[in-house]
Amino acid sequence: MSRLSPVLDRIDQSLDNSLDRLFSLLRIRSISTDPEFAADCRKGAEWLVEDLSSIGFDASVRNTPGHPMVVAHHDGPEGSPHVLFYGHYDVQPVDPLELWHDDPFAPALKEVEPGRKVITGRGSADDKGQLMTFVEACRAWKAVHGGLPCRITLLFEGEEESGSPSLKPFLEANAEELKADFALVCDTGMWDRDTPAISTALRGLVGEEVVVHAADRDLHSGEFGGAAANPIRILARALADIHDENGRVTIPGFYDGVEETPSQVLKSWETLGETAESFLGQVGLSVPSGEKGRSVLELVWARPTAEFNGITGGYTGKGFKTVIASQASAKVSFRLVHKQDPAKIRAAFRKFVEERIPADCSVEFHEHGGSPAIQLSYDSPFLANAKDALSDEWPKPAVMIAMGGSIPIVGDFQTYLGMESLLVGFGLSDDRIHSPNEKYELSSFHKGQRSWARILDALTK
Amino acid sequence: MSRLSPVLDRIDQSLDNSLDRLFSLLRIRSISTDPEFAADCRKGAEWLVEDLSSIGFDASVRNTPGHPMVVAHHDGPEGSPHVLFYGHYDVQPVDPLELWHDDPFAPALKEVEPGRKVITGRGSADDKGQLMTFVEACRAWKAVHGGLPCRITLLFEGEEESGSPSLKPFLEANAEELKADFALVCDTGMWDRDTPAISTALRGLVGEEVVVHAADRDLHSGEFGGAAANPIRILARALADIHDENGRVTIPGFYDGVEETPSQVLKSWETLGETAESFLGQVGLSVPSGEKGRSVLELVWARPTAEFNGITGGYTGKGFKTVIASQASAKVSFRLVHKQDPAKIRAAFRKFVEERIPADCSVEFHEHGGSPAIQLSYDSPFLANAKDALSDEWPKPAVMIAMGGSIPIVGDFQTYLGMESLLVGFGLSDDRIHSPNEKYELSSFHKGQRSWARILDALTK
Secondary structure (H helix, E strand, C coil), X not given: CCCCHHHHHHHHHCHHHHHHHHHHHHCCCCECCCHHHHHHHHHHHHHHHHHXXXXXXXXXXXXXXXXXXXXXXXXXXXXXCEEEEEXXXXXXXXXCHHHCCCCCCCXXXXXXXXXXXXXXXXXXXXXXXHHHHHHHHHHHHHHHHCCCCXXXXXXXXXXXXXXXXXXXXXXXXXXXXXXXXXXXXXXXXXXXCCECEEEEEECEEEEEEEEEECCCCCEEHHHHCCCCCCHHHHHHHHHHCCECCCCCECCCCCCCCCCCCCHHHHHHHHCCCCCHHHHHHCCCCCCCCCCCCCCHHHHHHHCCEEEEEEEEEECCCCCCCCEECCEXXXXXXXXXXXXXXXXXXXXXXXXXXXXXXXXXXXXXXXEEEEECCEECCCCCHHHHHHHHHHHHHCCCCCEEEEECCCCHHHHHHHHHHCCEEEEECCECCCCCCCCCCCEEEHHHHHHHHHHHHHHHHHHCC | CCCHHHHHHHHHHCHHHHHHHHXXXXXXXXXXXXXXXXXXXXXXXXXXXXXXXXXXXXXEEECCCCCCEEEEEECCCCCCCEEEEEEECCECCCXXXXXXXXXXXXXXXXXXXXXXXXXXXXXXXCCHHHHHHHHHHHHHHHHHHCCCCCEEEEXXXXXXXXXXXXXXHHHHHCHHHHCCCXXXXXXXXXXXCCECEEEEEECEEEEEEEEEECCCCCEEHHHHCCCCCCHHHHHHHXXXXXXXXXXXXXXXXXXXXXXXXXXXXXXXHHCCCCCHHHHHHCCXXXXXXXXXXXCHHHHHHHCCEEEEEEEEXXXXXXXXXXXXXXXXXXXXXXXXXXXXXXXXXXXXXXXXXXXXXXXXXXEEEEEEEEECCEECCXXXXXXXXXXXXXXHHCCCCCEEEEECCCCHHHHHHHHHHCCEEEEECCECCCCCCCCCCCEEEHHHHHHHHXXXXXXXXXXXX
C-alpha cells in the first residue's frame, strides 16, 4: 500500500472535523483594513498558532508594526526538501452587509443544488478555506505517519487584504528562517469546477507617469490656437504611436527578452475552450485589442502590453472652455513577460516619448513601480509532478495557466528569499471573494486537502 | 475749411471735460457678474442715458431679465447711412484688490513717463473709456455742426463681462429698432502704440465633446490588459490622426471653403514684424505647431485649427492604478475661417472619429456650440475709407488685422440684425484689462475720439 492512500482516507474520514475547525476560524472577524478589528486579527493568528501546535508545529505569533504573522515549523525526514507554504488569515470587509443572505461570520454548510454543498461566510474562499486545505493535509499525514514527508514552514499573513505593508520587512528580517527550497502558495483558483490549475507565469509591471509641458500658462485657443503647441495633441500623438495597426508595441527594444510560448503550452491553452467572445463577452466586449493572430489567453498570459491607465489635461469639467492647456499627463503601464527588463523598458519608453516632444516643450516622468515577470520553467520535474498529482485527484487533468496580473508575494519570495513559488488553489470564479455572500465549494475544501496530500507525496518521493 | 477740422479742434479743447465725464462713469461700480453690484450697473446705464440725452440722443434704459441695456437714437441727414455703435458699460470684478496700486473705482490721470499719461481704474480700457471715445466724438460733432453726419443708434450692454445672457433675446426682440447699415464696435485694440488696427476677420468655432466607451465596467489591466479595448488608446489614436506631420488637419473636407489670404494682406501682416519667436515667446514657446510654411499671424488669423481643449479618462489621481477605463473623453474645438461650414465640420469630425472606433466599442458626441467665421471683404470701400481715416490720425498707417477668437456680438449682429461690423478700438496689449491696475492711455482716449470723428466723416462723405 502506498503511503498516500491512508492519508487520503484519513482526510475523507475527518471532513466533518476539518469543517468544524474551518468554521471556528471563519467566525473570527479578522478584517485587516479596519483598525476596529485589530484584536480580531490577533485572535485569528492565535487560533492558528494553537491549531498548528496541536499538529506538532513549532508555531508562534510574530508581531509586526501591523497585524501579526504566524510562522510555524515542522521538520521532515533527513534529505527531504524544505517547503514554505503561504496563505493569509485576514479577510475583506463585509459591507454592504444588507446584501448578505446570512451573517458573514456565521459560517454554514449549504446544499445549493442536489449533491453540491458550499461553505458560506467571509474568508471561506479568500483565504481561510484555502490555507486550511494545506493545514488539514498536514494534520492527516501526521496522524497517519507520525511525521510529515518533508520539512515544512508555514507563513500566514494578516495584512494581505490591506496591502501587506509589513510583509517585505518581515521577509527581509527573517530570511534565514523562512528560506526554503520552494514555496507553495494557495491563494488562486481552478480553471473550472472540474479542472485544477497551476499558475506558471505572472506578468511583471512597469508603471510610468508622463507629463508634457508646453506654454508657461494656459492659453486661449482663439488667441494662440494653430500656433502654440498643444500638450494634449503631443501626448495623444506619443501614446498613439506606441501601438502599430496590428496591436504590436512599437517602442524599440520592447520585445527584447520576450519568448514565444512553447507550442504544447499554447495547445494546452486551446483545449481550455476560451474564445475572444467568451473572455471579452463577460465585460461587454468582443474584439481582442492586442497583437493580432494570438488567442486572448496568450494575450493576457504570455504577451507584454502597453496600457494607458489614465489621462488628463486641459478643461475636463462640465461644458466647454476654449483653453490650450499648459500641460497634459498620462499614466502608462507595461505588463512584462519572460525576461523583459523593467529598467530597459522604462528607459526605452522615456526615450520614445522624448523623441516626440517638440523643441519648445518638455516632458517629465514619474516612476510608479517596476517588477519583472515571473515564469516557471514549463519543463521542471517539480511542475510536472505537481501537475500529475492534481490530475490524479480531479475529474480533468490539471492545466498550466498563467496570470495576467502580478501576485506580489511571489515576487517578494523571489526577491527576498531567492525562492520560486508553485501557485495552486481551489477557488472558483463564482466564489464572490471581496463581495457579499462569499462561498467556497465543499469539494474545493475536501479535494483541496486531498490535492495537497498528493502534491506533498509527489514532491517528496 | 473741411467739416472735420473744427470737430477735431473741439475734441482737443474739450479733453479735460471729456475726462471728467469719463471719470464720473468710471466711479460707478458696474461689476455685472456679482449680484451685489446690480444697483451700480443700473446706475451706469442711467448715467449714460442722462449724458446721451444732454447731447440730444433719444436715450433710454431698457430693462432685461439681467442688467439693463442702453439704447439711444439720433437722426442724421436725409440719405445718410444708419450706423449702430456698440460698447459695454459693465466691468470685470476687481479682486484681488490688494494688487491694485490705487482704488479701482477712483480713476485718475497719471503721468507714467515724461509726456505719457494714462487713465487708471477698472473699466478705463474695457470698455468705458473706449465707448466714451465715440460718445465724445458725437458730442463734439453736434456742438460744432448742430447735428450728426449720419443717423446713429447706440447700444450699450451691461452684461458683456458675464456672458451676455440677455443680448440675443434683446436683439431679436428689437431687431427692427436696432438694425442699421453697419455696426461699429469699439472693444478691441491697436496693433501697437503707434499703429491703429481694424479687425477684418474673426475665426468661427465648433465645439465638440467626444466620449469613447469600451468595456461595460473598469477592468484590471492585469486580467484584461492586451485583450480588452482601452478607450484612452482609441481616443489618443483618433486625436493623433487629426493632424498630419505638417500640422495640417486630415479630416476629409475640413478645408472646404478655406481661401488663401490675398498676398497683399499677407504682405501687410509681414510688415507688422511679428515672428514666431516674438509671438510665442510671450508664453514660453518658440516653434509654431500649425501648418508648416505659414507665419504665426496667418496661423492664428486666417487658418482653421483643430485643438484639444481637454481630455480625461481612467485614473487621474495621485499614485497609480492599473485600471483599463470603461470610457475616455475629450473636448475638441475647431477654429473656422472664411466659408467653412460649422455643421459640415462637425459631421466630418464625427465620421472621422467613428471610423476609428473598434466594432465592440462605441462613441457619443456632445455639441458645444458652433458659429461660422466672420470675414469682411478686404476690398470694400467702407473698409478702405475707415483705414484711411485712422491712418490720418495716427503716427503709422492703420493695419487690417484679424482675430483668432470670436467676438460673439459680431456674429449676433450678423445673425439677428443681418449687419456687418467694423471693429476698431484703441486698447493696448498692456492695458491689463480683467487684471489689477487696468489703465487706458490718455492718447487712446484723446486720439480715439479724433479717430471716430474722422471715421464718421469718412463714412458719410
